Amino acid sequence: MKKTSAPPAGPSKVSVATLQETASRLPPKTVVIAGADRKEDLAVVKSLQGRPFVKRCLLVGDGPSIRDAARALEVSLPAADIVATASPEETALRTVELVEQGVAEIILKGNISTPILNRAMLKIRARETMSLVTMFQSPCIGGGRPMLLTDAGVTTVCNASRMTGLIQNAAEVAHLVLDMPRPRIALLSANEKVIKSLPSTGLAADLSKESWEDMVVYGPLSLDLAIDPESVRLKGLSAGDAPAMREVAGQADVLVCPGLDAANILYKVLMSLTKCNLASTAGITVGVKVPYIILSRADGEATKLDSIALCCIYAERRKTGAAQAGLSPSR
Structure with a gap:
């Protein structure tokens, strides 16, 4: 790669606090939740309803458990948004299929083993490093x-x-x-x-x-x-x-x-600061065809929503940049 001589820019005008506002000015995205059968997964769906940066949430996982969690939290779900599966492996497979079909634009990991989901996602890997x-x-x-x-x-x-x-x-x-x-x-x-x-x-x-x-x-x-x-x-x-x-x-x-190990320790420090209102965080996993969110169950609602907004911004700007360059956004 060639070095560039332009000086670095100053501090970013974008902040964690403005992610949702920024994402709301862009075309909304469809989020698929892999393993969406816990109350905390449905709580995210409930929080996203009415948010302008998400147009639809697809819930993949155990059908009865998804419906039970939705009833418990009084979340209204269109039947077409529930993709019922019989096993974690099928959940991972169907999630990847939704991406391959161009339906899902962002993946949010729910109640599913990370290794199981990651193995399935090798099919939609876009580069060597994720x-x-x-x-x-x-x-x-x-x-x-x-x-x-x-x-x-x-x-x-x-x-x-x-x-x-x-x-x-x-x-x-x-x-x-x-x-x-x-x-x-x-x-x-x-x-x-x-x-x-x-x-x-x-x-x-x-x-x-x-x-x-x-x-x-x-x-x-x-x-x-x-x-x-x-x-x-x-x-x-x-x-x-x-x-x-x-x-x-x-x-x-x-x-x-x-x-x-070092990165995870530092991340857990940030989580502790977040609980004391001394930090804010948002996460995105890149290297696959669409942004992928891996959240800790200990992450608060703000972190979850900000992470989805972050992924919406990344997905749209990557798509726009690829289109301008005449490339596929999956590259």
Whole structure:
């Protein structure tokens, strides 16, 4: 990839708080919920009714359980929106079929095993790396600006090839949703120096030497050196021969963790901050033909709705961009 010389843009004007408003100005999408037979799944459907960014919810799973949950929550469901199945495997298969038929535009994981659903989704995989990208904001982190974190839930093996995919997927979300033409991407580790006994530092350094298009990538950086300019000043971090360090250190837009364990721990910290009204989050899994949402049962209603809005924005802008370029949006 060729390097670009344009300077990074300032903080994104898009925020987690404005995702639903932004999505409401775009064409509404059809959401399919895989395993929609719990009350919490129907609670999401109830919350979405009347939201302008969703035109329809398709519920795939055990028919009687879906209807029982709907009655308990007094949710009115058209019979055509219930796709009854006899097993989790059939639920996964029917969900994927709805995507292949062009009916479903966003997948929301409900009461179904993630491995079962992910295996079925290999049929609609659009690229080598599928990854979870979390948008978040907190006054405690990065001055409260909107940022992205990856990968807290999908990628378990982070070699050079897979890390490249994580970087590219997160950059795509930054481009399409946060309107960042050249996001600043920090490759996190426990230290900003290459240490032989800490392989993630060497991998980050190697990736930093690559040429990246429409993004600035640098690492290794510890979390504080990625998000806090004061830490950069106090620790006397020298730019040396790395111009990317000057652009990324202390002002990263995207945090790429060295592995799922580190990313998941950081994500759980964000969840705790959210419960204290000190953070807001929204998630999207990219790398398949349509956006895919994997939510924790502990996520609040706002996170669920904001995640769906995030996916609506991503889906529409990706579709529009692909059409302008004469490409299929699944690429």
